Amino acid sequence: MEGRKTPEGRKTATPTGHRRxxxxxxxxxxxxxxVASVTAGLAMGSVHVPAGQVxxxxxxxxGADWPESDWSRARETIVLDVRAPRVLLGAVTGAGLAVVGTALQALVRNPLAEPYLLGVSSGASLGAVSVIVFGVSFLGPLSLSGAAFAGALGALVLVYATARTAGRITSTRLVLSGVAIAAVLTAVLDLLLLTTDRGNEARAVLAWTLGGLGGVDWGTLWLPAMAVLLGIGALLVQSRNLNLLLAGEEAASTMGLDVARFRARMFVLLSLITGVLVAAAGPIGFVGLMLPHMVRLFVGGDHRRVLPTAALAGGVFLVWADIAARTVAAPLEIPVGVLTALCGGPFFLWLMRRDARRGTERGVA
Structure with a gap:
């Protein structure tokens, strides 16, 4: 516990220890x-499996010794080979999208910044679909993720350049730029799907664009998991610089931060994470918008606290969103991206209304 000395020489505790x-x-x-959410995800579904058996x-x-298995081989296949990769991808994707949203909101100093709203997910989707439609395999099994990364980075740079005028970015201009560019990229993606000769692939890609976790297996899970873990680690290392940006670009520059270079590096990193996640799960929106704001209510604005908390909260949220997608309308499966949009749309409108009200109050003051 940290403390400071009184004039009598005694130490008194500071609030730091109480906050930690x-x-x-x-x-x-x-x-x-x-852990409990992952267990529920493995247990719940069309075939219910008790948590003890899971x-x-x-x-x-x-490899642990188990006295006697009281489950069938079919149930073991369902839990370990079908549900486990899906549930873990949900946790990884939720964590990744939450930290990307957190970092984006700091980098562009806008509370509405989020990969889906800014068109980054649309750019990643277009890159991934282009690889599928044209059959490009320049990076072998990594071609899909590589193209998604290139599309995400291109879209993010384009949105940022479009929204920035006279060195400033307003919330309205940023959102409008993201919506406009996302609409153009989505139109190009739809055109590719309509004109392709691969009808079966077009239908599969169309379902994938709604966002879902069902197409993963153990052989493809490692890439998004590694990208998210390394990305979270890199963002935690840069958490001090993200904190500096909250005070404004001029203040951050005064403190010794090369804002342009730092922002460029972060754009590449965030585009890489987004591209890999979109290639694995499709474009899932609003996770990166909702979770950072919810987390800040409890831990404040320090990114050393926000980033790990948002990662865990994002994983929990998307795991339960996927459980709902599999069970609410069973045997029909709802795309998880639809459910996150149903939650995130009203949240986005509330944020817009809150920011407009704050702007009005500042104007009156």
Whole structure:
């Protein structure tokens, strides 16, 4: 516990220690909630599997001695080969989108910034679909993710350049630029699907553009998982610089930050994470908008706290969104991107209304 000396020489505790304990306990609670959510994701579905059997299958697969298996081979296949990659992809994708949204909001100093709203996901989708339609394989199995990364980066740079006028970016201009560019990119994507000769692939891609976690297996899960883990680590290292940007570009430059170079590096990193996630799960919107704002209500604005908390909260949120997508209308499966949009759309409207009200109050003052 940190403290300061009184004139009598005694140490008194500062609030820092009191703040760290709730933050650490909050991370532990979120981690346990994520484990419980993953367990629920493995257990729930058209075939219900008790939680005890789920953990028995998992520990048995990891090599632990299990007295006697009281589950069928079919159930083990459902849990370990069908549900497990899907649930883990949901946790990884939710965590990745949440931290990308957190970092974007700091980089462009806009509370409405989010990969889906800014057209970054649309750019990644167009890049990935182009690879599928034209059959390009310049990077082998990484071609899809590579093209999605290039599309995401191109869209992000274009939106930022379009929205920036006289060195400033307003919330309205940024959102309008993102919506306009996303509309153009989506139109090009639809044109590709309509003109392609691969009818079966076009239908599969059309379903993928709604966002979903069903097309993953153990052989493809490693890439998004590695991208998100490395991305979170890199963002945590740069959390101090993200904090500096909250005070404005001039203040950050005064503190020794090369804003242009730092922003360019971060754009590349965030585009890489977004591209890999879109290639794996399709464009899933509003996770990067909602979770950072919710997390800041509890841990404040310091990115050293916001980033890990948002990652865990994003994983929990998307795992439960996928559970709902699989169970609400069973046997019909709802694309998880549809459910996140149903949650995120009203949240976006609330943010717009809140910011407009704050602007009016400042104008009156």
């Amino acid at each position: 304990a709730p933050f650490a306990s909050g991370l532990v609670a979120l981690t346990l909630l994520l 953990w028995g299958m998992v520990t048995h697969a990891l």
